[in-house]
Amino acid sequence: MSTVLPVHLEQLEVNLKKMARQRAIYTLIGIGATAAVVIFGIGVANEYNAGSFQRGITNFFDYPVDMISEAWEAGWNFPPLLVKHFPELLATINMALFSTFIGFVCAMVLACFASHNMIRNKAVVSVVRRILDLLRSFPELVIAMVFLYLMGKNLLPAVIAISIHTTGALGKLFSEAIENIDTKPVDGLQSAGANWFQRVRFAVFPQVMPLFLSYGLLRMEINVRASTILGFVGAGGIGEALSTMIQWRYGDEIIAIIVLLVLTITSLDYLSEYMRSRLIGDNK
Template sequence: MAAQTSSQAFSPRGALIEQHWQELASRRRTYSFIGLAILLIAVSGSLWFANETNAGKFFDRLPYFFDFFHDLIPRDGMEVVRALFDLPSPYDDGSFKYNYPEGRLYITESLYVPEYFYKMLETLNIALLSTLIGLGLGFLLCFLAARNLMPNPWIRGTVRRLMEILRAFPEVVLAGFFLAILSLGPIPAVIAVSIHTVGALGKMFFEVVENADMKAEEGLRAAGGNWVERVWFGIVPQVMPNFMSYFLLRLEINVRASTIIGAVGGGGIGELLRLSIGQGHEAKTLAIVLLLFCTIVAVDQFSAWLRRRLVGNQAFQLAQ
């Protein structure tokens, strides 16, 4: 009798819940249909714009899309190896102006670093230096932007707006601006990537700081520690593994950004890639693409391994 009474009492509530879930499902289907329709309209409009108003005439040139890849096929398999290591080529007619040995880095009279490896090291140097600058400045700014460490809204808001301005423009736009002022070379590329990295890392850093456990900071406050001591001893040990993880992630991104900036005059391997494509030298283009692919994969794998070591070791220490 009691079970029957309970069933009767809960059946209206169950019906209301079922009705509510049906309404939510119907609403989700409606929103999904509207979103899909908007997406189709946007894609159709973009394709129309590309075809009708773009000078390239998207659909007119689409049948020739694979011609570029066909032109990249070298005359023999060893031509890519010869291009990669600056070895003499039987097909070189002297028309490729930045050919060996001008771009080599000679260690001794006979021992040298091939041009593409040297330029790849230059690109990695730009990325690493820029990321280190971004790490240092972002580290200093993030604690001033964190709500749990900086109660003054004027200071916190000013620092956050500054970081938003620094990351508002893509690296290639900043590089074009500094290249116009400082001329061609890696220095404008370092400045451009560093500026964007400060804003990006600063944002990620202060979000990590705001999620930190404040018990250690409160204990240091009760013991009479000043603001710098509370941050250095109470917050930094907690957030440093995540800081290093974001630093390594940003390093991977900056390697790609440095390559793109090189194509617009910022030095490094990107400049040679642009020139090789413009000259129509298929073997050198494939050699640079292969070197870029291997380098980026190596950087990604090393960064992933180091992140696991850093975060894993910290987690193990906390578990102890």
């Protein structure tokens, strides 16, 4: 004899099963669509790629092995190469640092105007937000290349391009952070007669600064990568050195630059993670 459930519970079970079925169908559709896109894309890729997939896979290690063996043959001449390219690395890092700084400051200012709890005027907030979205959307390459064309070869175009992108990216995160603050200090200052700037300075910034700095550090790491790449397409720094050495096929120099880059990126990665956990570790 089977147990008889009350009617409403039975109905509940039916609904639940229906929802589960629906979910399963959605999931299947999602997986199917994803797989279809991947298969279609790989088909297109295979058709339009210069070399075929199979040949590519078999040749995959040729180039790295060539370069590394060349670097190996260089023997004791290899370490001086690291020193030789160090100034270029510094230029790239400075490019990233400078543009992170500029972007950080601009984002800090714009974020105050993009937060509903700082600006009551809804139109201003939404306009500033759209501006931030636009700054974020512009690919760095486009801006950098146009300015490179106009200014000639130097580091500034990349700095402008990365600063613009950084402003947009950080501005969005900053404004979200500002909107999530505790408003009691702001109210307290306001009741004591503080003006808008004093409220921002003494009630908002102290609360959000650790978060801002940690976002800034993360951005710094991203920007080092970006400025290397922009250097590669012509903006100077270690990226440009790499591009030149690749054209000249100097395996030892290429490996030296790659070693420098990987060391920098990895150490920045660890450093920023360590400092971020120090900065916001307490809140976690």
